[in-house]
Amino acid sequence: MLDIQTLRNDIQGAAKRLESRKFSLDVAFFQGLEAERKTVQTRTQELQARRNAASKAIGMKKAKGEDASDILAEVASLGDELKENEARLDEIQGKLQAFLLSIPNFPHDSVPFGQSEADNVEVRRWGQPKHRDFEVKDHVALGEGLSMLDFETAVKISGARFSLMKGEIARLHRALGQFMLDLHTSEHGYVEVYVPYMVNAESLRGTGQLPKFEEDLFSVSNGYYLIPTAEVPVTNIVRDEILSPESLPIKYVAHTPCFRSEAGSYGRDVRGMIRQHQFDKVELVQIVHPEKSYEALDSLLGHAEEVLRRLDLPYRVVSLCSGDMGFSAAKTYDIEVWLPAQKAYREISSCSNFEAFQARRMQARYKTESGRNELVHTLNGSGLAVGRTLVAILENNQEADGSVIIPEVLRPYMGGMEKIA
RNA sequence: GGAGAGGUGGCAGAGUGGUCGAAUGUACCUGACUCGAAAUCAGGCGUAGGCGCAAGUCUACCGAGGGUUCGAAUCCCUCCCUCUCCGCCA
Secondary structure, eight states: OOOHHHHHHOHHHHHHHHHTTTOOOOHHHHHHHHHHHHHHHHHHHHHHHHHHHHHHHHHHHHHTTOOOHHHHHHHHTHHHHHHHHHHHHHHHHHHHHHHHHTSOOOOOTTSOOOSSGGGOEEEEEESOOOOOSSOOOOHHHHHHHTTOBOHHHHHHHTOTTOOOBOHHHHHHHHHHHHHHHHHHHHTSOOEEOOOOSEEOHHHHHHHTOTTTTGGGSOBOGGGOEEOSSTHHHHHGGGTTOEEOGGGOSEEEEEEEEEEOOOTTOTTSSOSTTSSOSEEEEEEEEEEEOGGGHHHHHHHHHHHHHHHHHHHTOOEEEEEOOTTTSOTTOSEEEEEEEEETTTTEEEEEEEEEEEETHHHHHHTOEEEOTTSOEEEOEEEEEEEEEHHHHHHHHHHHTBOTTSOEEOOGGGGGGGTTOOEEO
């Protein structure tokens, strides 16, 4: 959520900044609503003040045993107008709030301008795709060849966009989650957290999934939603909190399943494990001092990259352009891993600085030295998407005979095994 | 799931229709005393928002939402949460 003050002060400037992300701000609507709000709020508060003063006077008179019927009659006439104004003010505030909740974040000045994925800017590459003198298989062919990936059965059990892993691939998947958690906790300074996989609507509003993106979520009974990412429960740890400045930065890492309905993505990546209704992800979250959030973004990105380096998987980092960034982000780097079967780099992590956008929705603040409450900045990034990392290992480490070499760092988690065959 | 108790400021805790945004204690900040500290004394000390150049002033908030009333922390309704006992359960 943007600060309503910035809209009040410079609505045209705001509209301009949002244009770059293909959002057109309804300036006239806002100005009209604000003008109305001002009149109605001023009038309402004036009436409330009069009523309060009169009621107080009645109380004082009654306490002295005097008759108060004259004031009583006077205040009675306020009732209707006050009620009407209060109701109108409520309605206007509600509309204003809904309007604010529907506006995406401002892109940071360093974000490249562009319309789509095609305009994202490559920042760096790491590693070399291996040269192969055999026909590379995709992970589906490899996994089915090993009888360790079984999409047909997954369809029977649940439906499309679910997967079933068995044997060493299931174990490799587990090993990956363990390895990532261990790396981030023991070397990158994150505190491991275990969080609920079902959350309430307030949490989703806090991180920005609601109210606009309900169709991407799975909801269950009792008003709960399955988490689309650990970002939601983890970031909301600080919702409605006033943190002490010494407690910053807060760095959390969580390994959770993620559930996405992916409405509107029909036809994309239908084959294999790339786009699933359920997938595992290790998520990095940082809650930081507002002046340090871009430093923090660089370090968080580095933490995610380190996973790929240790696994020896070639990747590149791209800076998302204004038109391709998510709703809540001020700046986002994607990490894309090389998938030889697709002969392309594919997203495996997304690292974003949300600045105060989520913090404002969540009322997540810290107390400054001077005792003022200021919004924190929030960041998160995948470190990494476990399913896609598994896909990358299968495809990058395959041998001509369809076996897969296990990355060295994972072997301790695999009982010393070197190869899946 | 059944029965009971309860949710008030950072914490503890009073307040059951009127001058209550809320006593008191404690924590914290400032000042005095002190060479310094402790103790003591004085003052300050919640959050969000409106109007205003500012000083300031007004409004809302006592788990959440509605209602009754001139007036609600206090009465009524719905929901949420916590605790105790019983049952069930990984």
